[in-house]
Amino acid sequence: MLVANACRVLGARGLAEDILGHISLRTGRDRMLVRCRGPREEGLFVTRPADVREVDLDGSPVDDLGDWAVPQELPIHAEILRARPDVDAVVHCHPPSVLLAGLEGVPLRPVFGAYNIPAARMAHDGVPVYPRSVLVRRPELGREVAAALGTASVLVLRGHGIATVGSGPHAVEQAVGRALALDVLARVSVESARLGGRAAELPSEDVAELPDLGGSFNDVMLFRHHLARLRTEGLLLEG
Numbered sequence: 001m002l003v004a005n006a007c008r009v010l011g012a013r014g015l016a017e018d019i020l021g022h023i024s025l026r027t028g029r030d031r032m033l034v035r036c037r038g039p040r041e042e043g044l045f046v047t048r049p050a051d052v053r054e055v056d057l058d059g060s061p062v063d064d065l066g067d068w069a070v071p072q073e074l075p076i077h078a079e080i081l082r083a084r085p086d087v088d089a090v091v092h093c094h095p096p097s098v099l100l101a102g103l104e105g106v107p108l109r110p111v112f113g114a115y116n117i118p119a120a121r122m123a124h125d126g127v128p129v130y131p132r133s134v135l136v137r138r139p140e141l142g143r144e145v146a147a148a149l150g151t152a153s154v155l156v157l158r159g160h161g162i163a164t165v166g167s168g169p170h171a172v173e174q175a176v177g178r179a180l181a182l183d184v185l186a187r188v189s190v191e192s193a194r195l196g197g198r199a200a201e202l203p204s205e206d207v208a209e210l211p212d213l214g215g216s217f218n219d220v221m222l223f224r225h226h227l228a229r230l231r232t233e234g235l236l237l238e239g
């Protein structure tokens with residue numbers, strides 16, 4: 001239910017415009033729940049609980065998948081989870097803003113602050129880029145993606161999309177929050193470039209006044225807000 005609603009958030013907020021994108025949640029050292037494709041696939045924004053299935057990191061199902069298939073890009077999830085024991089959830093989706101920024105070489109600069117602190121800190125820390133625009137459908141490509149991510153929490157896949165990760169009891173909420181923050185950063189950067197790109201970078205003394213407000217604020221509360229938006233749109237899975 002959590003992963004399904006998280007997929008719905010990505011879809012409803014435009015980070016996964018149609019049927020492309022998925023979220024995984026680690027259930028063991030070599031296992032994960034992952035958003036699969038079923039016979040009634042209609043897109044991320046209407047992900048059903050039955051679309052979220054448990055598989056091992058090689059894609060073999062724990063239970064019979066029936067008419068469902070694991071995502072082509074399962075290696076993004078599997079190889080990040082393999083390479084990063086600290087990671088419990090992975091988001092992969094294709095936000096148009098991040099795509100445009102990457103294609104046009106628009107830098108994700110730290111030009112705003114308290115407007116969105118997680119996004120501002122992301123810009124300040126820098127966002128790594130995986131330079132290939134390929135479909136990550138083989139383990140060796142997944143390992144390249146995991147290597148490009150390194151120890152970071154977000155990654156731009158140039159000409160493709162993003163991968164973000166989360167850890168701990170609210171890993172899904174954290175990974176989704178990071179995807180939303182990266183989308184904000186890219187949208188502001190693209191619009192700013194369109195307006196002439198004159199925005200100055202924050203002075204370091206102002207960056208120092210942008211504290212990490214913590215997971216309960218950045219992740220849990222933000223996720224609850226997005227569930228409330230789904231509810232008003234008639235898209236929330238309840239129960």
Ligand SMILES: [Zn+2]
Pocket residue numbers: 020021073092093094160161
């Ligand atoms: Zn993709």
